[in-house]
Amino acid sequence: MAIALEQARFHDTALEKVREKVLRGRRLGFEDGVALYETHDLLGVGALANHVREQRHGDAGYFVWNTHL
16 A cells, blocks of 8 residues: 555655645646756655556556567
């Protein structure tokens, strides 16, 4: 079960601004992209990405079985 984004703890305070935009469904800007790129808090970035994925696609997972030789 995924941790709710509201409860997730970030080690990088720069991700707090990004979290607020993600929770409100706002578009991220250039500065937000730079913050995501420069952070060392990969678990925080993963929590943000997982929240967006679940909002868009639910809890379903998809895969492709490639049979090309």
